[in-house]
Amino acid sequence: MTADNVLQFTRPPVRQSTIVRADRERTFDVFLDRLAEWWPLDPFSYGGSERIARITVEHRTGGAVTEHWHDGSSREWGHLLDWAPPHGFTMTWNITGQPTEVELRFTALPDGTTRVDLEHRGWDRLSAEELVAACALPGGYAGGAFNEGWATILRGLKEHLER
Numbered sequence: 001m002t003a004d005n006v007l008q009f010t011r012p013p014v015r016q017s018t019i020v021r022a023d024r025e026r027t028f029d030v031f032l033d034r035l036a037e038w039w040p041l042d043p044f045s046y047g048g049s050e051r052i053a054r055i056t057v058e059h060r061t062g063g064a065v066t067e068h069w070h071d072g073s074s075r076e077w078g079h080l081l082d083w084a085p086p087h088g089f090t091m092t093w094n095i096t097g098q099p100t101e102v103e104l105r106f107t108a109l110p111d112g113t114t115r116v117d118l119e120h121r122g123w124d125r126l127s128a129e130e131l132v133a134a135c136a137l138p139g140g141y142a143g144g145a146f147n148e149g150w151a152t153i154l155r156g157l158k159e160h161l162e163r
């Protein structure tokens with residue numbers, strides 16, 4: 001069988017959404033500028049809550065998203081590919097082996113709430129081994145860990161904003 005005869009299986013994006021009781025500008029700002037306050041660092045980071053002093057996002061296309069540790073070292077999560085405050089942003093997600101992409105969109109709703117839509121795509125770039133590799137949760141993309149992980153992360157944002 002030649003490469004032309006091999007079936008190409010698509011790997012659909014992970015899509016998650018939530019609605020928060022906060023306006024779009026506040027939701028966008030809290031998402032980006034207060035990550036270390038609401039992001040579930042255990043297990044969704046390199047260093048965990050004991051090591052991380054802060055998380056920074058450089059507010060520009062090409063800017064880095066970085067976790068900074070108390071000992072002065074740091075780990076990059078990715079870089080901004082698209083920057084459109086307060087409507088959204090797209091970034092590389094470098095934690096998956098080959099970089100994938102995460103897009104977040106913030107939509108103001110008529111009642112003053114905000115819908116946050118997330119799409120994590122680019123799974124076709126990953127090898128079969130990378131697709132099943134354990135990430136923060138066991139099972140990787142193939143086992144549904146990214147679906148569960150992003151739902152947990154968005155729930156953390158919602159809970160933080162609605163306190």
